[in-house]
Amino acid sequence: MENIKHIFFDLDNTLWDYRRNAKITLAKLYEEFQIKDTYGYSFDEFYPHYYESNEQLWADYRDGKVNKEELRKRRFPEAFENMGIPNAEFAMEYERRFVDEVTDTNYVVEGTEEILEYLKDNYRLHILSNGFEEVTHQKIQGCIIKDYMETITTAEEAGSPKPEAKAFMTALAKSDAKVEDSIYIGDDWIADMVGAHRLGMRAIFFNPLKENHMWVEEIPVINQLIELKKFL
Ligand SMILES: [Mg+2]
Missing domain, CATH: 1.10.150.240 (Putative phosphatase; domain 2)
Incomplete structure (x- = not known):
């Protein structure tokens, strides 16, 4: 992309x-x-x-x-x-x-380190989570994710959860990013994909459990994180 x-x-x-x-x-x-x-x-x-x-x-x-x-x-x-x-x-x-x-306990999803290592030189990486402020920071600080992320935004901080536009706008503003320069990757069809898509932000759906979901032509679907290499 x-x-x-x-x-x-x-x-x-x-x-x-x-x-x-x-x-x-x-x-x-x-x-x-x-x-x-x-x-x-x-x-x-x-x-x-x-x-x-x-x-x-x-x-x-x-x-x-x-x-x-x-x-x-x-x-x-x-x-x-x-x-x-x-x-x-x-x-x-x-x-x-x-x-x-x-x-x-801080296991990360399979492929996390490999893909973050692959992406870090060419992109600026961020977290936007619907999690609560304190717990979210503890999760990130407890594992390798902390070494790659430039900004971390939570729904609690934004005052609205994804899929609300305010959650995405808060993360974009904090990162000095524009919608058209950005892509969202997540595993919740409504919060992550519908939320990003409504805003005109590109998105990739991570579906490791191969759950049923809707299809949107512009949203690729992956089952493993390392498949991101095909798109980024
Ligand atoms: Mg999720």
């Missing part, structure tokens, strides 16, 4: 392996809170309930239906309730510990 100077990346599950890091932390806490011993449900029974509750609440956050406090107040109580433990009084402590400790 021509005339690109700036590459904006999504963070969670695009470069920072949220699914893997979260699962490790959740399993550790599950053991420590002795949930299997007390209630009889295994971690493998719990995890899909957590996954569903977390995904749904993040989609609601993206759509402006819930705020940060609500998301944090609801995801674990709802997961435990759906599994069969209503009114779990340990759920808020679980939430607090999870947010505190999830950034202790």
Whole structure:
């Protein structure tokens, strides 16, 4: 693709392996809170309930239906309730510990270092994440991503999550970048692709789980990060 100077990346599950890091932390806490011993449900029974509750609440956050406090107040109580433990009084402590400790594990998505190393000499690299300010910086500081990024912008800082234009405009302004010089790479069709496309910004969809999505002719789809070499 021509005339690109700036590459904006999504963070969670695009470069920072949220699914893997979260699962490790959740399993550790599950053991420590002795949930299997007390209630009889295994971690493998719990995890899909957590996954569903977390995904749904993040989609609601993206759509402006819930705020940060609500998301944090609801995801674990709802997961435990759906599994069969209503009114779990340990759920808020679980939430607090999870947010505190999830950034202790910092696996990055396969191919992250190779592709950032490849891109760094020809482009200026940035993060625009829907994550919360403090956690986002901890994630980046804890791994190699920090060595490549010129700016980091969060939805919390912008005051609006992707796909809102304000999130993208805040990141562009902070980076001294223009829409037409820039491309967005992310794994959420609505927040990342629809958001960038609406603004007239080029975009590449990263779809490692090969999930169903809409097709837009101008948006290439990749399943692995190293495929970016075909376009950049
Ligand atoms: Mg993501």
